[in-house]
Amino acid sequence: MNKQANNQQEAYQMYSIGQVQRGTDGVYLKVFDTYRPALKQLGQFSHVMVFWWADQFDTEEFRGVLQSNPPYAEDKLTGVFASRSPLRPNPIAMTTCKLLDVDEEAGIVRIGDIDAFDGTQIVDLKAYFPVCDRVEQAYIPDWLVGWPEWMPENGIGLEEGEA
């Protein structure tokens, strides 16, 4: 299995496995029929990481943006790998979400919130394992100090006016 690094770029194909739905009754993930068996036991976890495709930024121009001045620190030119901007070489986004309910039969995963529009395509779900994802001693740049040290209780949603 051990292959040597060869400095060669590869291309891969991703297929969406469901979609975000925002309704008057809350926010949920609708998993396509084929993939419903993959939800088994997910309801035993408190949180799930949702990998989604920011398809409005899936253009050659946006995928070529490598640095930007983030809205929260406009004087700090920042590489996109040091940010969560959806403008990046692969416009894949990841949001950790609070799990409210998993209906394995219907393929419906109710979540606290997510910063993705209605209809956004989801490409993966991964249960949140503290041993993998919960960092005890994490630091961030000086210009971000003062930000919350924990994910908000209900997760991260759209900004007001976006939904």
Place this chain on the structure above:
Amino acid sequence: MNKQANNQQEAYQMYSIGQVQRGTDGVYLKVFDTYRPALKQLGQFSHVMVFWWADQFDTEEFRGVLQSNPPYAEDKLTGVFASRSPLRPNPIAMTTCKLLDVDEEAGIVRIGDIDAFDGTQIVDLKAYFPVCDRVEQAYIPDWLVGWPEWMPENGIGLEEGEA
């Protein structure tokens, strides 16, 4: 921007942006020349989430595996979305890594460790933001209770004998 969910699967193209390198001098990420500007400011963070492609499992057969009995709980049939198995519809893996050093000019990111082989292609890097990724109250299934509640100091690497 608001599109309605249409229950329709989409396909997307990902391109690798670098590779994992495991040497006698440690483990690092080698970012391809084109993408080096995207590393700016990354060294200001303590941790980075590395998105990589488990390409030995990128076959129709492995991508069709939706449930498995995980090695850590062999009697618990588990959906792949409730696991971190690299066998999944899109064989994308994500490992949170401790940042040791970022050389923006050379495109080299030294990390504590990662559970990926030498030569593994990387598709994205995202700085670890506690406000997005650090969950204060997380629970896991009963059969996993006893697992560490935090990521190990140096991160997660390969099992003994794998590297």
